[in-house]
Amino acid sequence: MSVLLLLAPFALLIVLNVLPRSTQGAAWAVCLVLFVLQTAAAALFPFAVLDWTFLAPINEAVGFTLAVDNLGALLLGTAGLAGIAALLVGRATFEQPRARFLFSCLLLVSLIGMNGIAMVRDLFSLYVFIEATSVAAFILVPLRKGKDAFEGAWKYLILSAVASVLMLASLGFFLLSAGGVSFDAAAAALAAPTPFVWAAAALFVSGLFVKGAMVPFHGWLADAYTSAPPAVSVFLAGIVTKASGIFALIRLAPALIGAAGPAREIILIAGAVTAVGGAFLSLGQADMKRMLAWSSVSQMGYIVMALGGDPSLAVLAAGLHFFNHALSKAQLFANAAAIENRLGTRDMDRMGGIAARMPLTGGTSAVASLSIAGLPPLAGFWSKLLIVLALWRGGEQVFAIIAILTSLVTLAYFLSLQRRVFFGTVLPEWSAVQEAGPGFVVPALVLAALTVIIGIGFPFLLPFLLGGGA
Amino acid sequence: MTIMTIILVLMVMAALWASMTSILLRATIALALASATLAVVMYSLGATLAAVLELSVCAGLISVVFVSVISLTQRTPFKDMLKQRRDRLARYWPLPLVLVAGGVALSFVHAPVRIVLPLPGGDGDVRTVMWTLRQLDLFGQILVLLAGVFGVLVLFRKEGKDGA
């Protein structure tokens, strides 16, 4: 399956660009089908029902060293879901067929990049696919030209490039100390660390922190998310930043922390500072997308913090929150896109009582907000619970308490969003507003439904996840 | 002072000139010079293919990109430029001192370093390695290049037409 996940979207991309112009209008639909297929394949992966042995000759011919495990399948499925949401919102927000076509193509490039990130076994290949995803992302941000979009894209590009420099320097140190850059070589080196190995690990983690917008490298994210076109924000917040920075941290954390030294403390502190900082920065925002952007920073801090907890729970907690955040944040950005589309503004202070005019948008946004804040019986409750448990059982009671308190701040800013935008009486200027079109509502409903289903069904899922190992 | 040290010093001097000069076109030329000296260094250390690529791509292609962008963006009027030069000198004058001082200070460091031993049969030829061991990276390169093509399509078209 692994080779297919790289080659199929690639083949589709080539085909789409070779066909005549007149077919470009349907491109997004074909991409949608591909994303749905990928999500289905990823969801079925743990059950090993699909037989891919017919791909063996391709595997041999091409010679890629790839492997799919449960964590990789998580990324594959999440990328698929986020892509579906982004394509639907994109269909509704990009009026020009050419813009829609370029959007679909760049989304395909990102998908191949993220599939690569999910499946590689080598630090340098990881870097290459992270770069591919990042380049697609900073071309997506200024897709609709505008001063803010260029500024957001520039900040993203510069910080991303600095992160790349840090990761490459790290690879140099790995070459010197381990003689190779594969995951196995790095793990072996971390088992017997020398100063060079420490330098390598520190540099690589710093690079990932920048890509994942951890404090103090968070400066680019809010501008990039806010200024990007609505569908791009859905995709960026839903999966891209998590895939390019946080996912690699989840993969590498066990090896890093196992190597003793300050790795665990650094991860805990960085995660905590990011979670708290992002939460407080969300409180004062008037622009809806900007508040959601800071909220994303905060939640990614949670994911990283989880990695510092009890090793038997850490990866599961981090992975689950990774998935839940993707569901809810993609959905919230779809809601924000719907509101921006119907109201023409993102300024929350000018809104009020929208729930009466746009009930579906309001309802789904309430579900997502409560899920991220960690209320039962929604999916987010379980991932927050697991994070707190992982920290508590790992002996980090202080950080567990920080996580709980920050959840309260999270609840506060989401309630503020709900109150300002949806509750209250409808302001006269919005009295003629209609519910948003299907392109916005369908992804919101699907994602919200998933959040509820996973939330209610999680206790049945948990033994299977713990037994099978995430 | 071996030849290698001299070439390396030249490389840093070119990079320093690129930072210090206030005229962008000269900075581009300085950057190309730094790339050229880096290519020479790479070649001497035995990285022949990388040196060729560094020379042709970094010293050549990237300079062309820079010069195009410089020519497409407005020039500042002359009187502003003199004021600008004084401003930027205030921000940049410590740089050469920091570099020289840092270089001299670091040269006294003699900590032992443990480097992994070379492989007994040698590493192999870069071409073989690239085509038989690192195909995934080649695929990734093609992917990034594709992204770049779309980038050009998105970013370099003027407003109007079908407007994205």
Place this chain on the structure above:
Amino acid sequence: MALEFPHSFWLYFIFFALLFVDGLWCMLATRNLLRVLIGLEILMKSVTFFLIVAGYLSGRMALAQAIVITVIVIEVVVVVAAAGIILGFFRTTDSLNVKNAREMKG
């Protein structure tokens, strides 16, 4: 190569560090977007130099070269994308001043 080149880590590391600091300073102290890009280029040069040195000192030149070749390709694409963003920025604001690119509250 007929000439003998030093096999000492610290000699090469000094120059890597010098280039790195130069590139970083250039990126931070400038007010012009294009010069930020030049600083970034210097940074990338420093790191490609370090990778080649790492390959030389550890005897894994083939792997190091494979990495550097890929990195150079990616570097070009990033520079072209950055140039595109600068052009777009220039066309909408008619200036290349970094101060104008710091208006969003971030």
